[in-house]
Amino acid sequence: MKSRGYEVAYSRTEDVTVSLSKRAEMANSWGADYFISIHCNSNENPVFKGTSTYCFRLETTAARLAEYVNTALVDAIDTPDLGVMTANFAVLRRTSMPAVLVETAFLSNPEEAALLFEPVFRENCAIGIANGIDEFLN
Secondary structure: OHHHOOOOOOOOOOOOOOOHHHHHHHHHHHOOOOEEEEEEEOOOOOOOOOEEEEEOOOOOHHHHHHHHHHHHHHHHHOOOEEEEEEOOOHHHHOOOOOEEEEEEEEOOOHHHHHHHOOHHHHHHHHHHHHHHHHHHHO
16 A cells, blocks of 8 residues: 555554453554554364455445455456345544455465465455445546
């Protein structure tokens, strides 16, 4: 995003625990315009796979952002499209700006877990998310 001219702030740059509520507080204190939370999904059943993006409520700016991000990400990494969903996650509920939570792929699925360990796949995730944000903003 920085290479595309956007100002970026990170809630984590190291492998340290920062609660989801604290991440929302940080974004609010920065006065961010948008909040993008990036995750890897997991399920007890290893057959589940695919990409999804969450927002707090449908028919909002965040929901439109989620649609753009999810579509561009699926296009970039060629995973099953699980679509946009709503959730009561702290980072979605407690942020004062439009916020989305992206589930790139399932760590619990052996095929997708292998992909997530590939630097090219992770780079493509970043590109897909950035493409979606760019398309939404332009």
